[in-house]
Amino acid sequence: MTGLLAAGATVVATLLVPTTAAGAAPITVAQAIGQQNGSSATVRGYVVGQPTAATTVVRSNFPSDYALALADTPDQTNSSQMIYVQITSSFRSAWGLRTNPGLLGARIDVTGPLTAYFSHPGLTSPTAFASAGTAPTTTSTTATLPPTSTTGAPGxxxxxxxxxxxxxxxxxxxxxxxxxxxxxxxxxxxxxxxxxxxxxxxxxxxxxxxxxxxxxxxxxxxxxxxxxxxxxxxxxxxxxxxxxxxxxxxxxxxxxxxxxxxxxxxxxxxxxxxxxxxxxxxxxxxxxxxxxxxxxxxxxxxxxxxxxxxxxxxxxxxxxxxxxxxxxxxxxxxxxxxxxxxxxxxxxxxxxxxxxxxxxxxxxxxxxxxxxxxxxxxxxxxxxxx
Incomplete structure (x- = not known):
């Protein structure tokens, strides 16, 4: 993860800071899979690909910036051991895999409601993304993020x-x-x-x-x-x-x-x-x-x-x-x-x-x-x- 982020730019990440899980300790992907009740949590895991269907996760030629899959280990290939994360518009330029394929293998924290996505255990409508180790806070913080692109989805x-x-x-x-x-x-x-x-x-x-x-x-x-x-x-x-x-x-x-x-x-x-x-x-x-x-x-x-x-x-x-x-x-x-x-x-x-x-x-x-x-x-x- 350190190597992946070293090439990134240091930016002010006010918009990426959790506001609903301040002070909450991150949970594992396995815990998030067992906690699909709509409650908000911060999930820590490795980016292992992009889900394109309930049991399909691609690891290259990413079709969009709309979703990513997290697992507790970076080499996980079993989709049942993954949680699917929706990436809403405000986070796509920094966290979408089509724009940022170098995120594959990165360890990150995502905050949001634990609800199904692609008919699979998921986290939807996220309120925050951060590199793992960035402490949740309700104030502005400086974080090292992956390189971003100015080219986003049309619209x-x-x-x-x-x-x-x-x-x-x-x-x-x-x-x-x-x-x-x-x-x-x-x-x-x-x-x-x-x-x-x-x-x-x-x-x-x-x-x-x-x-x-x-x-x-x-x-x-x-x-x-x-x-x-x-x-x-x-x-x-x-x-x-x-x-x-x-x-x-x-x-x-x-x-x-x-x-x-x-x-x-x-x-x-x-x-x-x-x-x-x-x-x-x-x-x-x-x-x-x-x-x-x-x-x-x-x-x-x-x-x-x-x-x-x-x-x-x-x-x-x-x-x-x-x-x-x-x-x-x-x-x-x-x-x-x-x-x-x-x-x-x-x-x-x-x-x-x-x-x-x-x-x-x-x-x-x-x-x-x-x-x-x-x-x-x-x-x-x-x-x-x-």
Whole structure:
């Protein structure tokens, strides 16, 4: 640990100081695993990787700055002996593994509530991070931190301005404020969506193609249309759920419109989202039955966050129905989409990746000039719907 931190900068760490566990002795990871009751504690452990699913922890090529795993020994590889730590926005530049891969193997203290994360023993909504040995205190202190980067997740630059009124809020109050922030946006026509999707969903490995949401296929931008094997405009929040059709507004909102194969789009239809079913034709990794659709693992979180956005953006104004999540499937034409509990699981297991963040940024910069807050701040979804 000493070697890892020696190269870091010495900074004033006022924001990283615990305020809820002042004077509390750190507990071990094993103790934290056995104490998942929502109480606040300072956990001391070694950074052993980044969790990407309930039983999966990666130790290289870290996909984001949103989570890390701690263990009582630096060489631990058994996920059952780890605690998963959520990294909220204010800590990501200093403690996220994508930005700071040199943290792997470091011994640190993290303070926060002991609650499940990724359906696994965890610590969420942390109030402090510190190198091990930094005593908790309620006053400013100087600590040696790992090198930081000025490059954060898209949206980080907007926290003081774009999301200013939402910072510090939770639950229904947070939902209300986010609605006010994102409801002011430029609206596209349904025809304009065609060209927009060619930009928002461009294949990063082939600029002539788009990536189809469910099937994952990279396909020529020019093959959009209504014929077999063309791609068309998939409404992730099915347009019959609230009966908004293709009207300018929810029917043309890029934050939930994605390119998809015509046949796969028809197969998904207006089904809600849930686990299970039979393998979907032409869409490996997707499953479906009479009233639900399960997308492939790589976009489960994307789907959840698009639906979270819709449930906040469309609250009954602008002449459209009040869209809401519920825990049902088979919602038909009612303005509801489910299954909420499953969507929250998908959101946790599949954090925003580079493709999704870029897409959010392009929509903001070039088209609608509003953002999906659950890509910028994943911690806000459980705050609202849990």
């Amino acid at each position: 980080g630059d907007y926290d003081p301005t774009y999301y200013r009124d939402a910072i510090g809020k939770s639950g229904s109050s947070l939902k209300t404020v986010l609605h006010q922030i994102i409801r002011t946006n430029t609206k596209l026509s349904y025809d304009q969506v065609w060209n927009a999707l060619k930009v928002t969903d461009e294949d990063p490995g082939n600029a002539a193609n788009v990536v189809l949401l469910y099937s994952g296929r990279s396909q020529s931008k020019s093959t959009n249309g209504g014929n077999a094997d063309d791609w068309n405009r998939e409404h992730v929040w099915a347009k019959s759920h609230g009966d908004f059709g293709t009207a300018t507004g929810p029917g043309t909102d890029l934050h939930h419109l994605r390119p998809e194969d015509v046949s796969v789009n028809a197969n998904r239809g207006n089904k809600d989202f849930d686990l299970g079913g039979s393998v979907a034709a032409e869409a490996p990794g997707n499953y479906t039955d009479g009233d639900s659709w399960e997308p492939r693992n790589a976009v489960k979180g994307d789907v959840a966050r698009m639906l979270f956005y819709m449930a906040v953006r469309y609250e009954g104004g602008d002449g459209f129905a009040n869209l809401e999540l519920n825990n049902n499937v088979g919602n038909g034409t009612a303005p509801y989409m489910g299954r909420q509990s499953v969507l929250l699981q998908w959101h946790a297991q599949d954090p925003p990746d580079a493709f999704e963040k870029r897409r959010n940024q392009v929509i903001y910069d070039a088209y609608q000039h509003n953002r999906n807050p659950f890509i910028d701040h994943p911690e806000w979804a459980p705050s609202i719907w849990n």
